[in-house]
Amino acid sequence: MSAGEQGWPLWEVFVRADRGLNHVHVGSVHAADTETALQAARDVYTRRAEGVSIWVVRSTEIVASDPDGRDDWFGDLKPYRHPTFYEIPDAVGHM
């Protein structure tokens, strides 16, 4: 494993299996860009079934709420946060 090799970013995948249904989160893929992320999502999560709609979103773009409004309870205390749900400033570099 080459030291300092940067990996492909993570994308969350949402699939709408058929018309009339919602997009549902099914998992994630690693890809370097939107086109290959879409293709990977299609290959991995739909086995290329037709009539299916796929959304891919950079994991870092997902903004999530805390379950049960825990932020209200604990104010400044920082419980563990999933790192990919937060923007890492570019100056900090790859984490």
Next chain:
Amino acid sequence: MATTTATPLVTFLLRIADDNLVLAQRLGALLARMPELEEDIAVANVCLDHLGQARSLYARAAELEGLGRTEDDLAMLRDERAFLNATLVEMPDVDFAHTIVRQFFVDAYQVPFYGVLCGAADPVLAGVAEKAVKEARYHLRRSSTWVVRLGDGTEESHARVQAAVDLLWRYTGDLLATDEVEATLAAEGAVPALDDVRGAFDATVHTVLAEATLTLPTDPYQRLGGRVGVHTEHLGHLLPEMQRLYRSHPGARW
């Protein structure tokens, strides 16, 4: 050899089936060898598509020739001189760039080729073509995406993919070349003329290579011969590996 007495349609079907089987055989060896897990899954999908196309076409060819042969007899019991695939699909996977370029050239050909075959008189062939053209379009989207990323990626990827293009281009002519088989089928109205395939192929190749900052070799030489069983020396190594188990237990069920 059975092909000397085969009808033009059966010969034509075997050519396409062999293209797909030999390519699937190459791809099948790549699982667990790709640069990322997503790519292992993708290459398996492409392999399964080509294998499926081959099997449907062998079944139809066997039915039409009426000699009681099965898809496996056709795949496993014919020797190199009876295989009718284009030379391109025999070419080995020197690296990921070779895998992608070989695939890209096949895809750029199969999209217009299967497109024409949707109008074939034989309903089974037309049916296979309708399914296969969708698969080919998906394959082309994937392979052209990779050609561009490798060509316009790093210096190393550019060098590798240009080397693959320089090597593999001379085997593409074999895909596109037609002879009295296609001419007869067109004259009979069995298969529409394939005249427009080369134009569509060239257009796709030129567009994608331009975006990938790649060039085609200037050497006009094309290594033909696969369609009449004059293959490269690669096929003679590929077939024994594929056929050995079937041949060493004649008549056995698997």
Next chain:
Amino acid sequence: MTVTEQATEAAMQERFDAMLAAGRKIEPRDWMPDAYRQTMIRQIAQHAHSEVIGQQPEGNWITRAPNLARKSVLVAKVQDEAGHGLYLYSACETLGIDRDELNRRLHEGRQKYSSIFNYPTLTWADVGAIGWLVDGAAITNQVMLTRTSYGPYARAMIRICKEESFHQRQGFEIMQTLASGTEEQRAMAQDALDRWWWPSISMFGPPDAESVHTEQSVAWGIKLETNDQLRQKFVDQTVPQADYLGLRIPDPELRWNEERGHYDFGAIDWDDFWKVVRGDGPCNRERLEHKRATWEAGAWVREAALAHAAKQAARNTTTEAGR
């Protein structure tokens, strides 16, 4: 920690324990004890690594499958394994670790994969034996894991179980075809069973008396039945299958025990088991060397994709700026 932080952490732990006790799923953004997080990461990652390494012994027969139908099914199976590995890495990453780091740990031998894949697939019958025995053993475990406490892991297991059902059937069907075929085919099937039986029942791990079964594993929904219980279940279901095939399980002590209502079977060679787990099995070095070499050989491809993405991003910025 401040007093407030301690009190808060205690409250979180209480809440976490209560959720587990109530059978509620733990989800990625929940507070969880560090031990839980680290155990889950290791458990899920090693499961994923097993799927990925498992592609090697089975993929070994794709180019030489005896007919086109078997070739297709085998490609589909190996593809499924890659897919399952991917679902599991995806679940693992929700715990705050990167897939590349998991790869690193595998390549450096800091995380393991199922030892069953350290044996070579020497004949076509081995492909059948793996589907029948190895996938059979894995399924025993997998159904249990669909009920595990960590949400993403449980959901990945549900998806995997749905896809897994045909693998074992296909393996058994291969064995059936061989066992009812020519003399050579029957001998091939028996030889494969002779080599894969003991490694397969060893898959369930050391005997209960020697393994570290904590209440923790049960509470966290990682282990809902013991090694010996799962092993017994597997033997009981598999012996009749071997009888049906007309193949002989290589255990002279194997016999039905009417009193217990289970099959008695002979002692497993645990020295050999540990030898293989420690890295000295027939294929350990090859599997990891193959994995590492593949990863390194692909570095230029991964870099190219990133370089192109960076160029595209720069071009888009320029285009935007130029408007």
